Amino acid sequence: MPNCPDWATALLNGFSQVLLQRHPPCGLCCLLAILIGAPQLLGGALLGAASGLLTAQRRGYLRAHRQAGLYSYNGVLIGLLFSHWLPLTLTLPLLIIAASGLSTLLLARWLKYTTRPTCLPAYTTPFVLAGWALAGAIQPLPDAVQPFGLADVLTGLGQIFVIASPVAGAMIALGLYLADRRAARWALLGSAAGLAFAWLQGEPPLPGVYGFNPALAALAFSAQPGRAVLAIILALLLQPGFASLPLPSLTAPFILACWLVRAGSRMMHSEVALHSRR
Numbered sequence: 001m002p003n004c005p006d007w008a009t010a011l012l013n014g015f016s017q018v019l020l021q022r023h024p025p026c027g028l029c030c031l032l033a034i035l036i037g038a039p040q041l042l043g044g045a046l047l048g049a050a051s052g053l054l055t056a057q058r059r060g061y062l063r064a065h066r067q068a069g070l071y072s073y074n075g076v077l078i079g080l081l082f083s084h085w086l087p088l089t090l091t092l093p094l095l096i097i098a099a100s101g102l103s104t105l106l107l108a109r110w111l112k113y114t115t116r117p118t119c120l121p122a123y124t125t126p127f128v129l130a131g132w133a134l135a136g137a138i139q140p141l142p143d144a145v146q147p148f149g150l151a152d153v154l155t156g157l158g159q160i161f162v163i164a165s166p167v168a169g170a171m172i173a174l175g176l177y178l179a180d181r182r183a184a185r186w187a188l189l190g191s192a193a194g195l196a197f198a199w200l201q202g203e204p205p206l207p208g209v210y211g212f213n214p215a216l217a218a219l220a221f222s223a224q225p226g227r228a229v230l231a232i233i234l235a236l237l238l239q240p241g242f243a244s245l246p247l248p249s250l251t252a253p254f255i256l257a258c259w260l261v262r263a264g265s266r267m268m269h270s271e272v273a274l275h276s277r278r
Contacts, residue, residue, distance in 0.1 A: 019179075026178055045076050049073075053066060136247065180222065191208070218232050231261045
């Protein structure tokens, strides 16, 4: 974005990196989606993003990684989730700051030891670990049950940011469209697949909660259609298993689906290389 300070670019990229994009206008659309769909969560999201970024600056981590938003996106999700689950007290911002800072430390270690292209990315693992730690200490409120509808395809995108709002989802879709039209189409397809899968399984109609993991899985491989379809299918199949656990699944199905696709591709390449040498 023109004339945008470095810190603002890093924060906006942090919001867009939740969608696996590096695109400040997309990040701005995500910010507006939170403001429209859940304004009470915006402060937590900004605090989490800033805490992750400031921790990275304090530790002297690579500026390129900071500017790309890599040390902010887990903080964004942590701030959103903690603000969604916990009441607004003096403890809430302290928890967001601490968890977001720890997510930066964890991601930095991950990036240090996974430098090869064949290594598994962290994705939102620090966020999931922080969410599970919090869920183990409290009892999160269940999401409201609503009728199924086509608007749930957009709500599935909103649920990536813990927002059950089709309007917020539409704003997120717009941000994706500005960043990468192909990625936007795959994200909508993944969310629609989640809605269809839930309907076929006769699952209770929770707004958009079955769409955000396959949408994220599709985004991770939007440039590779075959892998994107496989990632969507795996994310769908993994969701019931994670739902049976005593902890909320959050984005764990997305992470595991993407790891399985990457690991499977690596094994196939290894076998092809082995046969070519014979």
